[in-house]
Amino acid sequence: MQEKIKARIMDAAKIKRSLHRMTTEITERNRNLKNLVIIGIRTRGVFIGKRIARLIKSQEKISVPVGVLDITLYRDDFSELEAQHMVKKTEIDFSIKDKDVLLVDDVLFTGRTIRAAMDSLIDLGRPKSIQLLVLIDRGHRELPIRADYIGKHLPTSRKELVQVNLKEVDEKDEVLITEPAGLK
Amino acid sequence: MAFKHKHLISIKTLSVSDILTILETADSFLDISAREVKKVPILRGKTIINLFFEPSTRTRSSFELAAKRLSADISNFSKQTSSALKGETLKDTVLNLEAMKTDALIIRHSCAGAPHFISTFCQSHVINAGDGAHEHPTQALLDAFTIRQVKKKFENLKVVIVGDIIHSRVARSNIILLNKLGAHITLVGPPALLPREFADFGVAIENNLDRALEGADAIMMLRIQLERQQGNFFPSLREYRNLYSLSPARFRRAKRNAIIMHPGPINRGIEISADLADSVKSVILRQVENGVAVRMAVLYLLLGGKESETAD
Amino acid sequence: MKLLIKNGRVIDPSAGIDETLDILIDRKKIVDMKPRLNANDAHIIDASRLVVAPGFIDMHVHLRDPGQEDKETIKTGSKAAARGGFTSIACMPNTSPVNDNRGITEYIITEAKRNADVNVFPIASITRGSEGKELTDMADLVDAGVVAFSDDGRSIQNNLVMRRALEYSRQLDALIIDHCEDRSLADDGVMHEGYHSYSLGLKGIPSCAEEIMVARDVILAEKTGARIHLAHLSTSGSVALLRLARNKKIQVSAEATPHHLLLTDAAVESYDTNLKVNPPLRSRPDTESLIKAVKDGLIDVFATDHAPHTADEKAVEFDQAPFGINGLETAVSLILDRLVQKNIIPIQRCVEMFSTNPARLLKLKDKGQIRVGGDADLTILNLHKDVVVDKNTFESKSRNTPFQGWKLRGLPVMTIVGGKIVHST
Numbered sequence: 054m055q056e057k058i059k060a061r062i063m064d065a066a067k068i069k070r071s072l073h074r075m076t077t078e079i080t081e082r083n084r085n086l087k088n089l090v091i092i093g094i095r096t097r098g099v100f101i102g103k104r105i106a107r108l109i110k111s112q113e114k115i116s117v118p119v120g121v122l123d124i125t126l127y128r129d130d131f132s133e134l135e136a137q138h139m140v141k142k143t144e145i146d147f148s149i150k151d152k153d154v155l156l157v158d159d160v161l162f163t164g165r166t167i168r169a170a171m172d173s174l175i176d177l178g179r180p181k182s183i184q185l186l187v188l189i190d191r192g193h194r195e196l197p198i199r200a201d202y203i204g205k206h207l208p209t210s211r212k213e214l215v216q217v218n219l220k221e222v223d224e225k226d227e228v229l230i231t232e233p234a235g236l237k
Numbered sequence: 238m239a240f241k242h243k244h245l246i247s248i249k250t251l252s253v254s255d256i257l258t259i260l261e262t263a264d265s266f267l268d269i270s271a272r273e274v275k276k277v278p279i280l281r282g283k284t285i286i287n288l289f290f291e292p293s294t295r296t297r298s299s300f301e302l303a304a305k306r307l308s309a310d311i312s313n314f315s316k317q318t319s320s321a322l323k324g325e326t327l328k329d330t331v332l333n334l335e336a337m338k339t340d341a342l343i344i345r346h347s348c349a350g351a352p353h354f355i356s357t358f359c360q361s362h363v364i365n366a367g368d369g370a371h372e373h374p375t376q377a378l379l380d381a382f383t384i385r386q387v388k389k390k391f392e393n394l395k396v397v398i399v400g401d402i403i404h405s406r407v408a409r410s411n412i413i414l415l416n417k418l419g420a421h422i423t424l425v426g427p428p429a430l431l432p433r434e435f436a437d438f439g440v441a442i443e444n445n446l447d448r449a450l451e452g453a454d455a456i457m458m459l460r461i462q463l464e465r466q467q468g469n470f471f472p473s474l475r476e477y478r479n480l481y482s483l484s485p486a487r488f489r490r491a492k493r494n495a496i497i498m499h500p501g502p503i504n505r506g507i508e509i510s511a512d513l514a515d516s517v518k519s520v521i522l523r524q525v526e527n528g529v530a531v532r533m534a535v536l537y538l539l540l541g542g543k544e545s546e547t548a549d
Numbered sequence: 550m551k552l553l554i555k556n557g558r559v560i561d562p563s564a565g566i567d568e569t570l571d572i573l574i575d576r577k578k579i580v581d582m583k584p585r586l587n588a589n590d591a592h593i594i595d596a597s598r599l600v601v602a603p604g605f606i607d608m609h610v611h612l613r614d615p616g617q618e619d620k621e622t623i624k625t626g627s628k629a630a631a632r633g634g635f636t637s638i639a640c641m642p643n644t645s646p647v648n649d650n651r652g653i654t655e656y657i658i659t660e661a662k663r664n665a666d667v668n669v670f671p672i673a674s675i676t677r678g679s680e681g682k683e684l685t686d687m688a689d690l691v692d693a694g695v696v697a698f699s700d701d702g703r704s705i706q707n708n709l710v711m712r713r714a715l716e717y718s719r720q721l722d723a724l725i726i727d728h729c730e731d732r733s734l735a736d737d738g739v740m741h742e743g744y745h746s747y748s749l750g751l752k753g754i755p756s757c758a759e760e761i762m763v764a765r766d767v768i769l770a771e772k773t774g775a776r777i778h779l780a781h782l783s784t785s786g787s788v789a790l791l792r793l794a795r796n797k798k799i800q801v802s803a804e805a806t807p808h809h810l811l812l813t814d815a816a817v818e819s820y821d822t823n824l825k826v827n828p829p830l831r832s833r834p835d836t837e838s839l840i841k842a843v844k845d846g847l848i849d850v851f852a853t854d855h856a857p858h859t860a861d862e863k864a865v866e867f868d869q870a871p872f873g874i875n876g877l878e879t880a881v882s883l884i885l886d887r888l889v890q891k892n893i894i895p896i897q898r899c900v901e902m903f904s905t906n907p908a909r910l911l912k913l914k915d916k917g918q919i920r921v922g923g924d925a926d927l928t929i930l931n932l933h934k935d936v937v938v939d940k941n942t943f944e945s946k947s948r949n950t951p952f953q954g955w956k957l958r959g960l961p962v963m964t965i966v967g968g969k970i971v972h973s974t
Contacts, residue, residue: 123265126277139258140265140537176274328864348866349750350820369868371750406750437744
């Protein structure tokens with residue numbers, strides 16, 4: 054499907070500043086950083102999570118473990134994807150029991166992904182608390198879910214697409230609003 | 238990539254990419270079986286029936302656990318305690334069960350072609366758990382998964398399959414699957430159990446086990462049904478054991494890190510000597526563990542998506 | 550009522566006739582046959598561009614009556630025969646009870662006289678109950694109207710019993726028809742033993758199961774001087790043995806069915822039970838061998854082995870389904886399209902194999918020929934008419950045909966038995 058770029062919302066510099074700001078918020082709110090673990094939702098949530106962990110390390114000199122969560126088996130909505138999503142592995146090689154989990158994703162939209170992620174986490178072990186960090190909150194929630202740390206609020210229309218590009222996989226850091234070509 | 242099949246009846250219908258998709262998906266499911274909460278909700282609300290016309294404990298419980306770990310509802314139908322004993326035809330049995338709004342039927346039957354037959358008139362997804370001497374697709378898939386775990390690749394791997402080939406659905410499915418993945422297969426057995434025409438399936442034929450084992454990477458021993466002796470397929474169990482049993486001495490002819498496999502249940506001392514069966518080289522128990530993961534992958538790929546998207 | 554068939558191409562190989570002639574029929578007999586005939590009081594049938602042949606005879610039909618009337622009856626089977634272009638059929642004795650006595654033979658003849666559209670000739674069993682142990686009262690049965698003997702469905706396994714049967718039948722000059730199958734080699738096979746049976750995991754019936762019995766029959770025919778007819782030949786090995794017998798002038802005749810000529814075991818990949826038949830559909834080299842044997846004159850007769858079964862009986866697992874293919878209403882079109890149209894055999898040979906030879910082998914008086922003073926049994930063919938096989942239009946009770954949907958060129962368009970039109974399109 055051809056996509057047309059409508060607007061460039063954030064560039065590399067803006068993304069960097071957001072991540073720094075959110076890291077400060079995290080360290081302010083979490084007295085006991087040693088009990089914090091970061092779980093990134095595949096795929097881009099993982100890279101953001103790793104960047105946050107690096108920032109915490111350089112600011113507070115504390116190593117926060119980062120895990121990878123695949124939520125395919127907990128989804129309830131296939132409408133956004135093809136008939137079936139390839140199941141990738143969840144890689145969390147530490148216990149989350151009694152930990153403060155920081156769940157990280159790139160875009161918060163309907164909230165269904167986060168609901169699935171929370172169900173999955175609870176099946177993996179009983180965390181003490183779950184906080185949510187997202188780079189972009191684009192509105193249009195269908196469930197009562199909210200993020201604790203937000204990089205940017207971005208009002209969008211339903212048919213627009215928000216694309217987060219990260220240099221780990223996409224050549225450069227930027228956030229774009231796109232639209233499927235041919236749509237009026 | 239999407240898995241566009243409605244049924245899993247024969248390995249013949251799967252492409253190499255389908256097979257790799259199943260194996261990769263099974264990887265993730267192996268982790269779930271190792272967790273404390275061995276369940277994910279993906280098939281919640283689906284109804285599956287285990288339709289077993291032949292006795293089985295391991296395959297049936299393997300499928301049952303696979304379905305339950307995916308949160309599906311599964312019910313067991315076995316011939317011993319059923320209306321089939323009262324003479325109900327297979328067609329009527331299936332139509333009656335389908336009337337209860339099933340999503341999938343897992344069928345094991347003594348007649349080759351039975352799953353194909355029911356797929357011509359039923360609405361549910363059909364999964365072949367073994368039809369006569371024809372095929373046992375999930376067994377071959379879990380065998381391939383096990384080989385992949387240890388050997389990492391299939392290309393040019395030397396696989397030796399030993400035993401009652403002519404009556405074996407496990408052998409047939411494995412031959413098709415391993416050939417598709419590029420392995421080199423040698424079949425071994427007494428001539429009456431291994432017709433020469435099997436060479437047309439793209440495999441080597443050998444009646445001498447010692448010769449066949451030279452340089453083998455994986456050795457798959459098949460169960461010998463003790464009644465075959467009455468059909469004069471071989472003169473006696475004693476003779477069979479002398480010629481075709483895997484002993485430690487014979488096993489030394491294979492490659493140093495060769496693995497020993499068996500679909501189970503084993504006739505200890507006839508197909509494999511007892512100490513070999515228990516040795517670390519034997520991946521037989523791993524095959525069982527992998528069986529649940531592979532069957533979870535198959536159920537997920539067939540049922541876990543939008544119904545309208547399947548092609549079969 | 551008189552019938553005048555005008556302008557047809559009349560082909561009668563027994564008399565060497567192949568020309569355009571008019572035929573006048575009155576009260577069951579042919580009364581005149583000339584290039585131009587007139588008859589004011591006759592019903593006129595325009596047979597221009599059509600072939601008029603002596604009535605076709607199917608010497609291998611299962612009517613299932615008495616005993617299995619849900620599959621077929623003498624009445625429905627005869628209607629199917631008429632629609633298929635046959636004026637006479639010989640019915641096999643594996644009914645329930647087996648036709649091994651005068652009582653059943655007389656029932657069949659009486660029932661056929663009352664309700665059948667075509668001539669029905671009973672074949673009785675060689676042994677009582679077709680058990681293969683004790684001979685039936687053959688002379689009495691011939692007297693009752695039996696035209697041949699066969700344990701079809703089974704085969705006499707004991708060679709001494711077969712020898713005695715041939716010796717005894719010789720004095721009656723009766724034809725013994727053998728379904729050649731060694732039961733121990735066939736075992737419980739369900740399809741041809743070969744690459745496909747191994748691939749499908751179905752038990753196979755090896756070619757040698759038929760060939761060993763063909764060899765036995767040929768040798769015993771030579772020894773006893775009896776006449777023997779090999780039913781539904783299916784393998785190239787059998788053809789080779791038949792050739793050997795012919796070269797030695799042994800009295801062995803043979804038949805081939807359309808399905809054994811035109812279908813192979815590869816088709817069974819679909820597990821379609823309409824392809825389950827005994828002897829089974831064999832490999833491509835076997836069918837090629839059979840077609841060549843038909844061409845060379847080695848095989849005498851086309852027969853259908855019409856084996857009706859109910860839909861329920863065939864809607865089961867392949868292993869469980871009964872053997873048998875429905876054949877009466879497809880045979881002639883199949884041969885016309887696949888052998889005659891394709892110039893493998895000329896139309897004269899086709900007529901010879903459907904009519905002249907069966908009449909000769911069964912010694913049916915006045916059948917298999919068109920002559921003045923003879924019975925008015927005629928089969929009229931349109932060699933150029935296209936037809937699509939549709940089992941839902943069958944007169945037979947059964948629908949078990951593997952030829953559904955086949956597009957064929959050539960159709961029997963009228964069947965006349967004893968001067969009466971019993972079928973017309």
